[in-house]
Amino acid sequence: MAQVFKLLIFPGLLFLLCYSLFCAALSRKLDARMQKRRGPRWLQPVADLMKLVGKERMIPARADQGLFFMVPAVALAAVCAAYLYVPLFSPLSAHPFNGDLIVVLYLVTLPAICVFLAGWYSSSVYGSFGGVRALTQMAAYQVPLLMSLLAPALLADSWSLQGISQFYTERPLLMLLNLPAFGIAIVTSQGKLMKSPFDSPIAGAEQGSGAFSEFGGRFFAFFDLAEDCDTVVTISLIAAVFLPFYPASPLLGFLLYLLKTLFILVLFSLFHTLSVRLHSEQVFSLCWRYMVPLALIQIIVNLLVKGVIV
Amino acid sequence: MRFKIGGLTGEAGKNLFSRSATVPYPREELHYPDGYRGRISFDPASCIGCRSCVDACPARAISIVNSVRAGESKFECHLNFGRCVYCGRCAEICPGGSLKMTAELTPPALSRKDMRTVL
Amino acid sequence: MTQRQLSLKPSAPDGENKNCLWVTMASDRVAEVHLPAGGSHQGVEKSCEIHSYMQDLLILERYGGLGPQAHAMAFCQAMEELAGIVVPQRAEYIRLIVSELERLQCHLLWLAGTAREVGYDALNMYLMNDRELVLDCLAEIGGNRVKYSVNLPGGVRRDLDEHIRTRISEMLDEVGRRIKKRGSLFRKELMLVNRLRGAGVLSRDDAAAYGAVGPLARGSGLSRDVRADEPYGAYRRMEVAPVCDDHGDAYGRTVVHIGEMEASAALIRRALAELPEGELRAEVPERLPKGEALVRVEAPRGELVYYLRSDGGASPERLRVFTPREANLYTLQKIISGNYLANIPLLMTDYDFCFGAASRAVVIKGGEEQRTVGWEQLRDFSRDYYLRHEAGAGRAGAEKEE
Structure with a gap:
């Protein structure tokens, strides 16, 4: 029973949906x-959701009918599932296990x-x-994003988020070592969330709504919701990986979680x-010429420090 | 050439805490300067019925009608706000000064019929 | 290499006044541009032949979206030339001040549009906020923020009293400060400059060959400015130096716009200082004598040409308006080819789309015969046309192998 509560209400589905709508607003x-x-x-955002869900369902005759239904649902489901493995207000997430960091990164x-x-x-x-642009961008931002999220894990010598938080709680000063990776994570997360400077897949002026041009009503509502939830999951993940300190009491931990995520949200917004919308060549240039070397340096430094400590 | 990054950060940060440039009209009043060409006002007492305004109006929006009400004859100004372009020619040319442009805005109408008003 | 045809039609992508621009893409760059120029024809010239001169003045003020002053001033100058009237000096100076204020306002809008198309929404909003200062000042002068009609044939309608002159000076100080900040931002902000450099290159020879006018031409190093080449009104007493830049791309055009704004501010200050006393208006008869007049005016977007022919009646016999947007229409195709799809909205803003002011009637010739079609037939024709056209190229990511 407690498991179902955790899954569906708090900190599961309902809490995620409410919090993501709040964060979107x-x-x-x-x-x-x-x-x-x-x-x-x-x-x-609530009003938008209600309006979109109430609209007529229109699928172009030549489009793949099944995919129109499945794709938004899969996007939302993946993001909601990832949320279960991110620790929120204590080092333990709803279902912690060794390697959950990798699962979260994959789902996201x-x-x-x-x-x-x-x-x-x-x-x-x-x-x-729009779709091709989204994929092209992924080839650019995904690598530095993953590298920056894995750098703290390398230092902590653990693939589980619980292990990471344990390591850094013992040695809090080492969190400062990951600051460059924190910066890279913030910049490349914008790519994942399709926000400036990486928002060319949805840039209106030249291509309607890009990938979502034919998606209206319910389908777009799901995508929109998936994007909002993605924001919260990404923020929570960054908070869990780069700011992994939790107080003893869960209530205080919850408040601290809100503070951490809101702080990162403000940084995202800023x-x-x-930033200016970059087109594909510039996206690749930014990510592969600047972000990836910086992430590599961060990883090398982390490995050296790990060698010194251990 | 030396380049900058994040040149607008200071201004953006300041704007977070300052008043917004947009005004929640109509909850908050908008202020227009004195000579603003807004709604036309008509004073029947000083109208002599010369109909110069009717000739001057480029959009044929205004007409002066001699109406008799309760035994009293006076001039009425029929204005179609849908056609009015707020150019102010009528007010400029009126010899008696009965047509004036105020600095108020015309509220929207829900049908074309409502746009034909009697001033 | 695969090719795809993409239409940037007015109803489709975030259409802001865009005409039916058909673009053939090869990977992410533009291979071919097809720009039929009939989408937003308004029939203004014909309508001017029916209405009287005073009514025409009001119609022409509302020709393009932004600037009543240039059109109205050109029309009034054409009428004055036909009637042989000399405009009082004070009126000429007031016309100059309002023209330059309009230039300020239009350029700020242009810069805001550029910022928006590049994705820099914050800068867009700040520039529009700066523009509000100028618009409020224009509202005090003319009575309306956007349709500040100050011109009448023979002079101006309203005077600039002490209070308004002080207001203009204060506004210029504040706007001048802000323009300086924005100018340095456009020139130095790394990502912005990267986005603008190399977008839509137009060489000087191409600009001359295609007849480009205005900041579009001056951004390619072609020094064409009616205020300097053939001064009119109070410009005869001021030496206007055209602001040019050699880059020839979006960055060059941006630099030109900013330079012109600073020059406008200086001109307004000088005109305010030198404002002579005198009448505001000379009388112009209602029926103009027979004759023709050609007037060139530097609108914010470039050279505006008015040809007016009168047969002695109460309406013009023929009025031809050659807007700078029409002149730059042909340059647009040259600019867009070879660019990224992402840069197209930026370049359309460069050109400063207002297709209402650029569209001319298109004659549809079916083979050998020319026919006049009624409204219903025209609708059926257009429905057939789009069905045929889009079925072939537009849908399902239709690709043609080269």
Whole structure:
């Protein structure tokens, strides 16, 4: 019974959905404030969701019917499943096991592939353009993102998030060593979330909604929700990997979790408001010329320090 | 050439805590300067019925009608806000000063019929 | 290499006034551009032949989306030339001040559009906020933020009293400060410069060959400015030096826009200082004598040409308006070819789309015969056309192997 509660209510599905809608609203408000606007109402993401779900379902005749139903659902499901393995307010997540870091990283890659599939099989030129761009971007940002998330794990000599947090709780100063990786994680996460500077898959002016051009109503609602949940999962993952300190009491841990995630959300907002949309060549240049070498240096430093400590 | 990165950070940070540039109209009032060409106001007492405004109006939005109500004859100004372009020619040319442009806005109408008003 | 055809139509991708731009892509670059220029034809020139001169003035003020002053001033100058009227000096100076304020406002909008298409929404909003200062000032001068009609044939409608002059000076100080900041941002911000450099290169020879005008031409090093080449009105007493840049790409055009804004601010200050006393308006008869007049004016987007022919009646006999957007339409195809798809909105902003002001009527010739079609037939024809066209190229990522 307790397992079902954890799975579906807290910290599972319901909490994730509510928190992701809240974070989406906060993110939009922050962006707006920095642009000297007021931003939408706090309940706007909820209103959007309700409106989208109530719309007519339209699938182009030449598109793959089954995929239209499956792809948004798979994107959302992957992200929700990943949330179960991320520790939130204690070193233990809902289902901790050795190697859960890898599983989370894998699950969290799925939405990008779903975006590509959505665009490619939606029988629209704009869709295929957007989908191909999403995949191209993935080839660019995925490597530095994974490397930066694995660097702290290498230092901690553990593939489980619980092990990482145990290691850093014993040696808190080593968290500062991972600052470059933290920076890289913030920059490349924008690619995963398709935000500036990596938001060319959904850049409106030249290709409608890119990969989502033919997706309307319920399907787009799911994708939107998947994107919002992806934001929360990514933020929680970054908090768990780079800021893995937890107090003894779970309530305090929960508050600290909120603080950590909101802090990272503010950093995200700041970064994507102040950056320019890059096109594919520039994305590759940024990721492979600057991010990957920096991540490599971080990994080498971590390995050296590990050798010194152990 | 030396390049900068994140040139707008300072301004963005300041804007987080400052007043927004957008105004939640109509909850908050908008202020227009004095000479603003807004809604037209009509003073029937000073209208002499010369109909210069009707001739001057480029959009044929205005007409002066001599109406008799309760035994009293006076001039009425029929204005179609849908056609009015707010150019102000009528107010400029009116010899008696009965047509004036105010600095208020015209509220929206729900049907074309509502746009034909009697000032 | 696979090719794909993509249409950037007005109803499709975030259409902001875009015409039916057909683009054939080869991988991520543009191979071919097809730009039929009839999408937003408004019939303004014909409509001007039906209405009287005063009504035409109001129609022409609303020609393009942004600038009443350039069009209205050109039309009034054409009327004055036909009637042989000399405009009082004070009126000419006021016209200059409003023209330069319009240039400020339009350039700020252009820069905001460039920032938006590059993905820098924050900068877009800040520039629009700066533009608000200029618009509020124009509202005080003319009575409306966007349709500040100050021109009348023979002069201007309203005066600039002490209070408004002070307002303009203060506004110029504040806007000048902000333009300096934005200017340094556009020139030095790494990612912005990277995005702008190399986008839409137009060489000087190409610009001259295609007849480019305005900041588009000046950004390629072609020094063409009507205010310098053939000064009119109060510009005869000011020496305007055209702002040029040799880069020839989006970056060059941005630099030109910023330089022009600074030059405009200086011109306005000088005009305010030298503002002579005098009448505001000279009388122009309602029916103009027979004759024709050709007037060139430097609108914010480039050279605006007005040809007015009168047969002595209350309406013009023929009015031809050659907008800078129409002039630059042909350059647009040259600019877009060879660029990334991602740069196309940026280049469309460069060109400053307002296809309403560029569209001209398109004659559809079916084989050898020319026919006049009724409205219903035209609708059926267009439905057939799009069905045929899109079935072949648009859907399902249709690819042609080269």
